[in-house]
Amino acid sequence: MKLVSRFEAASRSTAELHGLLSEAFNAFAIAPRGSEERRNALQSMRNIEDELAVRPPKL
Known part of the structure; x- marks a missing residue:
């Protein structure tokens, strides 16, 4: 990935x-x-989760 x-x-x-x-998790x-590939997928998940954490929640 x-x-x-x-x-x-x-x-x-x-x-x-x-x-x-979801793609990163499956990879x-x-x-x-x-x-x-596994290291890239893990780092991608971290980067994506970090970005989602700073976004305001949608109602």
């Missing part, structure tokens, strides 16, 4: 971020342990 940077996450809509988070789950 391509790494989703914090800058890229900030430029996406909340709906897109939720979709990307993490199937990637071999210790692989670059």
Whole structure:
């Protein structure tokens, strides 16, 4: 999986971020342990979750 940077996450809509988070989770789950793909997926999840955390909640 391509790494989703914090800058890229900030430029996406909340709906897109939720979709990307799901993709990153799935990529993490199937990637071999210790692989670059797994590290990228994990860091992407962190970046996406950090961006979602600073956004105001939608009602």
